[in-house]
Amino acid sequence: MDIKAATDSDYKYIVERDRHIAEALVKNKINEHEIFILWESNEEIGWMRFGYFWDNTPFMNMLWIDEEYRGQGHGKKVVLYWEELMRKKGFSSVMTSTQSDEEAQHFYRKLGYKDAGCLMQENAPLELIFTKNIV
Structure with a gap:
């Protein structure tokens, strides 16, 4: 598998699949190198x-x-890969989150992320917040 920063040619792939970001923000995220595309055998x-x-x-x-x-x-x-990139940029910790009804919480904990709190939103599962020290 290869990891590459998204480029303008990935815009369509992203907006057709990532339903959790406003389409108007995608180009800025691409320009700021804040989206990575995962590739396997020349396929996203x-x-x-x-x-x-x-x-x-x-x-x-x-x-x-x-x-x-x-x-x-x-x-x-x-x-x-992302954690190492953030470490090289001088950050000492990173964060993420997932809903309490998603299996991803176990994935993040296996990678050393610690529970740091939660967010309660009306009519939605609890959002679990995770942090990890990367120094």
Whole structure:
């Protein structure tokens, strides 16, 4: 698997699949190198998108691996890649979240993420917040 920063040529792939971001923000995320595309045999198999919590802490907003490629270590590889990139940029910790009814919470804990709180939204499952020290 290869991990590459998204480019303008990935725009269509992203907006057709990532339903958790306003389409108007995608170009800016691409320009800021805040979306990575995962490739397997010259085919896009997923993406990872991040931003900054409180404008100062890297926050992984979205990690998606297509169903047929899950369970093969691709998610772990892209998360570790991102953490190393953030470490090189001088950050000492990163964050992410997932809903309490999603299996992803177990994935993040296996990667060393610690529960740091939660967010309650009306008519939605509890959003679990995770942090990880990367120094």
